[in-house]
Amino acid sequence: MKSLIFSILVIAACGISCGNSQKQSKQETVKTTISVPAFNGDSAYSFVQKQVDFGPRVPNTKGHRECGDYLVNKLKSYGAEVVTQEMQLMRYDGVQMNARNIIASFDPQNVKRVMLCAHWDTRPWADNDANEKNYHTAIDGANDGGSGVGVLLEIARQISMNKPQIGIDIILFDAEDSGTPRFHKGQYDEKSWCLGSQYWAYNPHKAGYNARYAVLLDMVGAKNAVFCKESFSVDYASSVVKKIWNKAGELGYAHIFVDQHCGYITDDHVPVNEIARIPCVDIIHNDPAAEGFGDFWHTVNDNMDGIDKDMLAKVGTVMLNVIYSEK
Ligand code: AHN
Ligand code: ZN
Numbered sequence: 001m002k003s004l005i006f007s008i009l010v011i012a013a014c015g016i017s018c019g020n021s022q023k024q025s026k027q028e029t030v031k032t033t034i035s036v037p038a039f040n041g042d043s044a045y046s047f048v049q050k051q052v053d054f055g056p057r058v059p060n061t062k063g064h065r066e067c068g069d070y071l072v073n074k075l076k077s078y079g080a081e082v083v084t085q086e087m088q089l090m091r092y093d094g095v096q097m098n099a100r101n102i103i104a105s106f107d108p109q110n111v112k113r114v115m116l117c118a119h120w121d122t123r124p125w126a127d128n129d130a131n132e133k134n135y136h137t138a139i140d141g142a143n144d145g146g147s148g149v150g151v152l153l154e155i156a157r158q159i160s161m162n163k164p165q166i167g168i169d170i171i172l173f174d175a176e177d178s179g180t181p182r183f184h185k186g187q188y189d190e191k192s193w194c195l196g197s198q199y200w201a202y203n204p205h206k207a208g209y210n211a212r213y214a215v216l217l218d219m220v221g222a223k224n225a226v227f228c229k230e231s232f233s234v235d236y237a238s239s240v241v242k243k244i245w246n247k248a249g250e251l252g253y254a255h256i257f258v259d260q261h262c263g264y265i266t267d268d269h270v271p272v273n274e275i276a277r278i279p280c281v282d283i284i285h286n287d288p289a290a291e292g293f294g295d296f297w298h299t300v301n302d303n304m305d306g307i308d309k310d311m312l313a314k315v316g317t318v319m320l321n322v323i324y325s326e327k
Pocket of ligand 2: 123144
């Protein structure tokens with residue numbers, strides 16, 4: 001267990017009695033210890049497994065509905081105030097998707113807040129697969145969808161046992177990953193991604209909702225994950241990028257949270273930054289020295305075999321250190 005120890009040394013000096021034969025000196029130490037809880041990688045892994053066991057979380061399917069119910073109940077069981085936003089959102093091809101954003105608030109009265117988010121839906125297509133025959137197969141989304149939520153559920157479990165000094169909102173966005181597939185012959189629509197977060201940004205769950213900052217976790221569970229400093233995050237939330245990457249460095253994870261800038265990525269943090277105007281950082285698997293998003297990305301190989309509980313634990317540990325240092 002890592003802990004931040006703030007020691008306030010109160011020394012009541014000897015004052016006027018100095019020089020006196022019965023010199024009196026009083027020394028009192030007042031200690032305020034803010035412990036950072038230990039993130040449990042096994043627990044986070046089991047939360048990813050649980051989601052994958054529902055099957056692909058594609059809007060309008062049974063697996064999606066059941067997993068959504070599971071997430072709501074799990075977050076409630078950790079003492080959060082949970083609200084949902086049920087929406088009908090139009091997919092790139094005109095299909096109406098029944099979607100649901102899930103918002104879990106801890107310590108809802110606290111005006112000091114940090115928002116943590118991830119998408120919980122999964123891609124209906126493996127359109128980046130090496131085998132064309134798999135293009136129309138829905139992916140497990142163990143990493144793309146499952147991992148961010150798994151880390152956030154473990155953070156929720158930790159908060160239920162040990163409150164930080166700020167309020168936390170965990171927002172699970174739906175319908176992030178139904179954007180125009182590569183096999184589509186017609187027009188590519190950039191706005192077809194991140195539909196749940198766009199909806200939330202235009203219609204926040206509480207009027208005038210605000211937070212100091214937000215952090216998005218996306219594809220944080222692969223064995224050799226590398227997170228570079230994504231450009232929207234740097235443009236809109238540079239101090240938060242610094243805070244997170246510095247913390248990761250202190251914890252010995254500078255090889256994972258690399259000090260390298262990379263390109264602009266369309267993800268749920270864009271509406272949070274540009275529409276809701278809350279500075280939001282995207283921690284997303286994007287290795288400048290390799291395949292970018294990783295070879296599992298939008299393929300049928302994005303399954304539990306690619307999930308590394310130690311990576312989940314490292315990302316979770318960084319995030320716990322970040323939120324427990326807020327006061
Ligand atoms: C695009 O490729 C447009 N966006 C990446 C965001 C994403 C997709 N994250 C997970 N799946
Ligand atoms: Zn995706």
